[in-house]
Amino acid sequence: MQDVFIGFTSITWKMLVMYGIGGILIWLAIKKQYEPMLLLPIGFGAILVNLPLSIAWEHEGIPGFLRILYEAGIANELFPILIFIAVGAMIDFGPLFRNPLMIFFGAAAQFGIFATMIVATLLGFDLKTAASIGIIGAADGPTAIYVANKFARDYLAPISVAAYSYMSLVPIIQPPVIRLLTTKQERSIHMPLHEKQSPQWLKILFPILVTMTSGIVAPISVPLVGSLMFGNLIRESGVVERLSQVAQNELAYLVTLLLGISIGGSMSAEKFLNFDTLLILAMGLVAFIFDTAGGVLFAKLVNMFLPKEKKINPMIGACGISAFPMSARVIQKMANDEERGNIILMQAIGANVSGQLGSIIAGGLVLALVPLIVG
Amino acid sequence: MAFIDNLRNAGTAMQAIAVSIGGLLGVFTTLAFFFLMILAADRFSKHK
Numbered sequence: 001m002q003d004v005f006i007g008f009t010s011i012t013w014k015m016l017v018m019y020g021i022g023g024i025l026i027w028l029a030i031k032k033q034y035e036p037m038l039l040l041p042i043g044f045g046a047i048l049v050n051l052p053l054s055i056a057w058e059h060e061g062i063p064g065f066l067r068i069l070y071e072a073g074i075a076n077e078l079f080p081i082l083i084f085i086a087v088g089a090m091i092d093f094g095p096l097f098r099n100p101l102m103i104f105f106g107a108a109a110q111f112g113i114f115a116t117m118i119v120a121t122l123l124g125f126d127l128k129t130a131a132s133i134g135i136i137g138a139a140d141g142p143t144a145i146y147v148a149n150k151f152a153r154d155y156l157a158p159i160s161v162a163a164y165s166y167m168s169l170v171p172i173i174q175p176p177v178i179r180l181l182t183t184k185q186e187r188s189i190h191m192p193l194h195e196k197q198s199p200q201w202l203k204i205l206f207p208i209l210v211t212m213t214s215g216i217v218a219p220i221s222v223p224l225v226g227s228l229m230f231g232n233l234i235r236e237s238g239v240v241e242r243l244s245q246v247a248q249n250e251l252a253y254l255v256t257l258l259l260g261i262s263i264g265g266s267m268s269a270e271k272f273l274n275f276d277t278l279l280i281l282a283m284g285l286v287a288f289i290f291d292t293a294g295g296v297l298f299a300k301l302v303n304m305f306l307p308k309e310k311k312i313n314p315m316i317g318a319c320g321i322s323a324f325p326m327s328a329r330v331i332q333k334m335a336n337d338e339e340r341g342n343i344i345l346m347q348a349i350g351a352n353v354s355g356q357l358g359s360i361i362a363g364g365l366v367l368a369l370v371p372l373i374v375g
Numbered sequence: 376m377a378f379i380d381n382l383r384n385a386g387t388a389m390q391a392i393a394v395s396i397g398g399l400l401g402v403f404t405t406l407a408f409f410f411l412m413i414l415a416a417d418r419f420s421k422h423k
Contacts, residue, residue, distance in 0.1 A: 100413040107402040114395030121391040130391055202416040209412060217405050357409070358402050365401040369394045373382050 045264015088231020106354025109320025111294025137287030221364020
């Protein structure tokens, strides 16, 4: 008789909290439209895995579908890699080629990764976990998942949730930080638009050379950089348009769905509900703030050496985070709000795609440097 | 190598600072290389 009611009797308060968290993620996805493609499956996965007996994860030693998906796509890093192919196919490096100086903002805005890593060690996390937490500041979900999976698998769920949640909150996080660090006059700076077209051969050669360079500088970054650049090569080659479309659409949507529900499936109450999760969520926010500040302050530093007519609107620096193209849109909107008709979108996109490059290179370097020290 | 050996025995925060310096330098250097690559390509296409 007890077996009939086992579903009721095995519910714990932690499970109830997880239903609440899953519900909040679903609400954010539907009501607020914050990264709905990810937060919706993550939220539902979180509910699924915390139902009594957790049948969707494992039952009587037999893996359930969530565990099978997790093992097939997260544990071996396949899903993040496939997502990178899709993202690569979506990226047009043209705006960067027209404004190559923007590439440095893709480096400066990685400051949040490293600043947060230091803060995390001061809070007592070991170096590998601290590095995984810092990578939330890459503002790049697949990189965060990839690094966390290698260094801190136990914290994969909170790190992924933080990475994707804060990416969706870029329009809320970045503007106040930018306003705090810039004057109205700086935010109103106009930037000349370069109309020149990039040669096709450069667009084709770029992903190949970037992959080779990254492979030499940090060989461990090859899966990240290589998959992103492979997607970009598919796009720019111009001879496999259907593959490019499939990568940008079907592949992206399908893998995002599987990635989301697998991440949600890893959010069991025992692993997720602890003080460390709260710390990780807080530090993720810190990472995004430091990223934004790093980019903006670097732009202001560069401006000190530029003649008046070539000054950079420092808001562009904030686009160096990898949240593409959301950050560029936010900055363009801010520029327009400050002074109607001020168009800096192309430069912002140039910095934003650089952020995509910078984040995976930073991820690769973290993967290379941390084991050098702690093995 | 001696530097890395010293770091292995250092505190976690010091190790994080070292990784941060190395990481930021690495990102800037790599992207600077790409910057030069784009500039060179631009010059080359103008010559053509």
